[in-house]
Amino acid sequence: MVKQWGKQDKNDRRGQFFGLRRVAAVNAIAFVLALVSFGPAARGHEVVPSVADMTLVDGALAFDVQANLESFVAGIDLSGVHDTGEAADTSAYDALRAMPPEDLEARFRAFWPQMAAQITIRSDQGDLEPELTGVEIPSIENTELARPSVLRFRAALPAGATTVQVGWAAPLGVLVLRQQGVEEPYSGYLEGGTISPPIELPTGSRAASWQAFADFVPIGFRQMVPLGLDHVLFVLGLLLLARQIRPLLWQVAAFTLAHSATLVLGSLGYLAVPSAIVEPLIAVSIVYVAAENIFAGGSSRWRLPLVFGFGLVHGLGLASVLEEFGMPERNVLPALLGFNAGVELGQLAVILTAFLLVGLWFRDKSWYRPVIAIPASAGGGLIGAWWFFERVLL
Known part of the structure; x- marks a missing residue:
């Protein structure tokens, strides 16, 4: 009798395993189709002021x-x-x-x-x-x-x-x-x-300095949510692999510090890199994070410095966006700080929302990767690859 029950349990587990694989496959297809259909369109037709x-x-x-x-x-x-x-x-x-x-x-x-x-x-x-x-x-x-x-x-x-x-x-x-x-x-x-x-x-x-700061906060937030889909996909990629809050915070801090630095330097004219170089590199950063999420069991020792490096690139992209608005001559610093604060608030909103949506799944490590992390990373990686092709060849 014991052997029969053991055999039945084994069959049940096998059925659950193959059922899980089917669920993962369906999720992967859904993530990829949804993201790929949404991603390219979101770049070329953005409403700008x-x-x-x-x-x-x-x-x-x-x-x-x-x-x-x-x-x-x-x-x-x-x-x-x-x-x-x-x-x-x-x-x-x-x-x-x-x-x-x-x-x-x-x-x-x-x-x-x-x-x-x-x-x-x-x-x-x-x-x-x-x-x-x-x-x-x-x-x-x-x-x-x-x-x-x-x-x-x-x-x-x-x-x-x-x-x-x-x-x-x-x-x-x-x-x-x-x-x-x-x-x-x-x-x-x-x-x-x-x-x-x-x-x-x-x-x-x-306007007073505080007013210039306040005016540019919503501009920065809007450039992250909903217009900054490339920045959002990169941040979500960091979240998908991190099963614990501490490594995620380290990566987000590195990304924030890096893009804040180049945002300031680029906006003030101390650092200029052509968008023809910056935009494809932003796409590469999304592909890299997605690939590591899929093929690596955990964060490599190079992930943190690479996140910092890619953050420098993302900051240059944000600086080019801010240049289109034109900052007030007498309130450059308050406007710049307000824009950066808005970007950080948008980034925080993305992280908190995503963590609340998938945070509960972190507890079950056996199926979080195949059901959530890998399909979502695959979708983000395909969008990044398409953007790289679009920005280099089209």
Whole structure:
């Protein structure tokens, strides 16, 4: 009788083992398909803020705005999406992206009256009407990337006007507004649908240091969640292999220290590396962490220094993003610290969320790797490999 029960237990365990393998296989396929289908699209169509430089010239306000004009003309509501691929109908947007510059300019000029109605320019003497003065649209290089065009408009000031407020409607998305040509220039990050505080025209209205810090915290957070999918995948890769909190904290600390250092140096102009080198290396970092998670039983002695090295690369990538926003000249350090604080908060949110979702599985070491760690790492590694191919060859 004892032998029969022993044989039955052995068969049960064998059945559980093969059942576990089937579950792992299904999970692996699901992770890979979900991540691969989401990953590439998330890079090429990110919604980025419009950046407007405002200058007082001969009794009028002149605006130079770098923006994604295709999204405006296509009628995409940028307040409700983080990626243009999330819009209900992207066919019009994709068609506009493929247009030569002269055709897109003609379409935008026809659209301008609708956009002008969504722009608010309000002085202390009354509202101002924006007048289109020029459009610059670069040639098509890669339709998978947003085309950074420039539109120019002006608004004549009424006599006696000393302050102005600027904003635009929520569907136009976020606006980074920078005042030029004054001693204390205003610089602000305006969510779509909001309006700036009154800006002094003769002298400027530089925000306090604490305000500059606070303005750039959400920018940094947004560059990690939801826009920084490459940084998120790297951090999640660290979490997937670490079964204990101490080694994970060491790795996250090394990554944080490294990317903070190069973020500061890159943003201040002391360190410059072309994005053609930085972006593929970020993809390589994701592939490396994924491969080690899959093929190594535990962290190698080289993992911590490699994480630090890859952190230096990720920091350069974040610095290039911050450069697109343009930091306020008189509040560079507070803005930089605020951006970095936002990045760290976003990173912490990712780690805590992932740890809460999979932390309970760490207790059962026998099936955590095949069911959770390996499938998720495989999905992340495939996305990293695709990004490397995309960034080097496409």
